[in-house]
Amino acid sequence: MGWEEKQVRGYPEFVQTAQRYHGRPIFALFCGDKDAAGKSWCPDCVTAEPVVRKELHNMPDESVFIYCLVGDRTYWKDPNNEFRKNLKLTGVPTLLKYGTPQKLVEEECFKAELVRMLFTED
Amino acid sequence: QEAAKYEKKVMVLDFVVPTPLGNSWGLGGTCVNVGCIPKKLMHQAALLGQALQDSRKYGWQFTEQVKHNWMTMTESVQNHIGSLNWGYRVSLREKNVTYENAYGEFVGPHTVKARNKRGVEKLYTAERFLIATGERPRYLGIPGDKEYCISSDDLFSLPYCPGKTLVVGASYVALECAGLLAGLGLHVTVMVRSILLRGFDQDIANKIGEYMEEHGISFIREFVPIKVEQIEKGTPGRLKVTARSTTGNQIIEGEYNTVLLAIGRDACTRKIGLDKVGVKINEKTGKIPVNDEEQTNVPYIYAVGDILQDKLELTPVAIQAGRLLVQRLYGGATNKCDYVNVPTTVFTPLEYGACGYSEETAVEKFGEENIEVYHSHFWPLEWTVPSRDNNKCYAKIICNIRDNERVIGFHVLGPSAGEITQGFAAAMKCGLTKEQLDSTIGIHPVCAEV
Numbered sequence: 071m072g073w074e075e076k077q078v079r080g081y082p083e084f085v086q087t088a089q090r091y092h093g094r095p096i097f098a099l100f101c102g103d104k105d106a107a108g109k110s111w112c113p114d115c116v117t118a119e120p121v122v123r124k125e126l127h128n129m130p131d132e133s134v135f136i137y138c139l140v141g142d143r144t145y146w147k148d149p150n151n152e153f154r155k156n157l158k159l160t161g162v163p164t165l166l167k168y169g170t171p172q173k174l175v176e177e178e179c180f181k182a183e184l185v186r187m188l189f190t191e192d
Numbered sequence: 193q194e195a196a197k198y199e200k201k202v203m204v205l206d207f208v209v210p211t212p213l214g215n216s217w218g219l220g221g222t223c224v225n226v227g228c229i230p231k232k233l234m235h236q237a238a239l240l241g242q243a244l245q246d247s248r249k250y251g252w253q254f255t256e257q258v259k260h261n262w263m264t265m266t267e268s269v270q271n272h273i274g275s276l277n278w279g280y281r282v283s284l285r286e287k288n289v290t291y292e293n294a295y296g297e298f299v300g301p302h303t304v305k306a307r308n309k310r311g312v313e314k315l316y317t318a319e320r321f322l323i324a325t326g327e328r329p330r331y332l333g334i335p336g337d338k339e340y341c342i343s344s345d346d347l348f349s350l351p352y353c354p355g356k357t358l359v360v361g362a363s364y365v366a367l368e369c370a371g372l373l374a375g376l377g378l379h380v381t382v383m384v385r386s387i388l389l390r391g392f393d394q395d396i397a398n399k400i401g402e403y404m405e406e407h408g409i410s411f412i413r414e415f416v417p418i419k420v421e422q423i424e425k426g427t428p429g430r431l432k433v434t435a436r437s438t439t440g441n442q443i444i445e446g447e448y449n450t451v452l453l454a455i456g457r458d459a460c461t462r463k464i465g466l467d468k469v470g471v472k473i474n475e476k477t478g479k480i481p482v483n484d485e486e487q488t489n490v491p492y493i494y495a496v497g498d499i500l501q502d503k504l505e506l507t508p509v510a511i512q513a514g515r516l517l518v519q520r521l522y523g524g525a526t527n528k529c530d531y532v533n534v535p536t537t538v539f540t541p542l543e544y545g546a547c548g549y550s551e552e553t554a555v556e557k558f559g560e561e562n563i564e565v566y567h568s569h570f571w572p573l574e575w576t577v578p579s580r581d582n583n584k585c586y587a588k589i590i591c592n593i594r595d596n597e598r599v600i601g602f603h604v605l606g607p608s609a610g611e612i613t614q615g616f617a618a619a620m621k622c623g624l625t626k627e628q629l630d631s632t633i634g635i636h637p638v639c640a641e642v
Contacts, residue, residue: 171275174282184285191281 073126073133079103081152084138088168091134096168097189098136099179100159102146111143118163118179125182128189136168167191194515196287198522203316204289205296205306209328211345212338218277219284219291222326222498223507225273230348231368233269235539238375246578260376262353270349298465302492305465320521323471323480323488323495324510325464327457332360336420340431341451344369352427354378355449360417362388364538366454367400371541374409381410381446383417385438385455389538393550396586396603403542403584412446414438420451459499469493474501484528486517504534535602535617537610542584545613547620549601554590558600564591566626572607589629597626604640612640 076091078084088096099122102112110116126135140146140153140162153159166173167188178184195202208225210216217225237260244258284291294306294314304321307313329343342350344365355378359370362384374380382404389397405411415435423430428449435444459478466473466480472489473480479501486494494517497510512529519525535547554563567588575581590601602616616624634640 170278171271172278178282178286181286184282187281187285191278 072131073129073135075126075135075137077137077139079139080141081156084136087136095130095133096136097129097133098138098164098166098168100138100140100153100162100164100166102162103139103142112146112162114176114179115163118165121180121182122163122165122185125185125189128186130190133189193283193287193289194518195522196289198518200522202289203318204284204291205294205304206291207293207295207309209295211343212331213342213346215346215349217349218274219280219293220273220277221324221507224276224280226345226348228507229273229276230269231344231372232539233272234265234348234372235368235375237265238372238541241375241377246574246580249578262376263351265376266349266351296464298469298471300468319492321493322514322517323461323464323493323499324497324514325460325499327459327498327505329453330456330458331453332417332455334418334420336422336431337453340420340422340429341453343453347452354452355428356447357381357450357452358383358433358446358448359452359454361454361456362386362390363454363456364389364392364540365457366452367404367540368538369452369454370409371404371539374404374407375541380408381412381448383412383415383435385416386414392538392544393546393552393601393603395551396544396546396588396605399584399586399605400538400540400542400544403581404540406581407541412444415444417451423447457498457505461499477501485520486513486529503531504536506534506536509534530621533617533620535613537613539610542605543607543609545602545604545609547602547613547617548599549590550603551588551590551601554592554601558592558594562592562594564593564597564626565589566591570606574607589626591626599624599626599629615640 076087078087084098088098099119101115101119102110104110129135141151145151146162161176163179164173164175165179165185165188172188172191174184174188206219208216223229241258241260281291292306292308294308296304296306299305299315302317302319304316304318305313306316329345331337331341347354347369354373357373357378357380359366359380359382362382366382367389370380370382387394387397388401401411412435415437417433417435419434421432423432431448431451433446433448433451435446436442459480461473461478461480470490471480471493480488480495480499481501482488482495486496488495496513496517498505503509509529509531516525516527516529519527533548535545538544549557551565565588567586569583570585570587571582572585585606587604587606589599589603591597592600599620602613602620604612
């Protein structure tokens with residue numbers, strides 16, 4: 071069957087989508103919002119996204135890849151935002167395997183090898 | 193990781209042979225997965241239970257009875273361990289260390305065969321090899337042991353509360369596990385063949401035993417189990433244990449939900465092909481003798497950690513030995529690992545920190561007339577308000593009269609013993625004498641000032 075991608079924005083939408091696919095491997099990439107020209111306020115996210123996309127074919131069959139925009143810069147900087155509080159995210163970009171402690175943060179997302187390891191790890 | 197710093201091409205082969213009950217775990221070795229880390233976290237869970245009880249006397253008011261949920265604790269602990277396993281994977285990858293989750297064994301000179309869990313085999317050659325395969329829990333060799341008993345390999349990820357537990361053994365693993373299980377509110381019995389904490393200061397070992405007994409842990413002394421049978425399946429089930437006295441023919445029986453074996457650990461050196469490359473091991477214990485540079489009798493094969501003969505079985509010792517070895521091999525350093533005055537702590541309900549000689553060993557080595565022992569009971573200030581034991585905490589130092597009253601043994605029994613001991617270990621490495629200790633002004637009010 072391969073894998074499929076879902077694009078969401080904001081915390082409630084993320085949780086709803088993750089719950090809908092409970093039982094399948096779920097990988098999520100969290101990035102800062104993009105402007106009208108499609109560019110994110112987060113420069114590291116701009117670097118990481120193509121690296122991650124190139125490795126998506128390594129995800130196991132039936133996987134769901136959730137591409138989640140977290141919000142604008144002000145929202146992200148707030149230490150009490152829901153992503154920080156509930157998902158324990160510490161930075162963007164973050165790439166994680168939902169429901170496990172496996173994640174890559176910031177510059178770790180630039181490394182194709184690490185991304186591949188996250189997608190293929192048992 | 194250290195070798196990779198020196199631009200060497202490095203590979204790690206790590207594989208966990210599942211326990212008899214099918215348990216396995218991730219990268220990191222015993223300490224991270226089924227040793228120090230989960231042990232300390234669960235010990236902390238037990239201490240927090242005690243703190244909740246004490247808190248009422250300090251004015252905290254809550255009416256509900258506080259209960260413990262085993263599954264919640266285990267899930268948190270396993271989550272943390274999972275993040276450590278992952279952290280190591282990322283770390284190795286970032287430093288360009290190749291990692292294979294495969295069982296390694298020597299098949300010929302400079303050659304190792306790696307078999308992964310799907311049975312796929314690959315061969316690898318290398319200039320040098322480092323063996324750090326550690327140990328696994330020993331089983332009793334009696335009917336029912338592998339089918340019905342668990343070990344520390346299974347305890348920290350047990351998917352159900354163990355219930356009424358019999359701990360077999362008197363090692364620090366046995367006593368720490370017994371202590372934390374009792375601290376979580378479970379009914380615990382410890383079956384001991386002879387003495388407690390062999391190799392540790394016996395005066396202190398007995399105090400630890402007494403404390404545990406006074407706090408609800410039963411001890412059955414001078415008995416060994418001869419049979420374990422299942423009365424009822426379940427999570428947990430019910431087991432019947434039959435035991436024989438070591439001093440006569442008396443037989444006793446007992447019923448428990450769980451039997452935890454902690455009677456010792458055996459080195460994992462028998463099935464890794466050491467004979468194919470000529471590495472000598474101690475046939476009786478399985479341990480590998482090495483010179484003071486961690487080299488085996490085969491010059492290109494080294495070993496560190498619990499598998500070494502006559503060396504301390506502690507995580508930090510293995511790590512230090514490994515790092516220094518690599519620095520000597522590839523960094524031109526000459527420092528050897530110092531195995532003397534290594535501090536340790538036993539995390540029994542009353543914690544025990546030690547560094548240097550036990551009283552018995554000091555007397556044996558230096559002679560009773562050359563040793564002076566200074567000791568004292570103390571009552572931690574924090575224990576006064578909730579009226580906890582006032583004469584159980586204890587500290588003792590052993591001095592060599594012939595050598596300026598140098599402190600050669602340090603022992604402390606009380607809360608946060610590990611934290612206290614670390615500092616004194618550094619002082620002992622500098623050659624601390626009794627006079628220097630006396631002239632150091634104490635911090636007040638803390639236990640360590642004694």
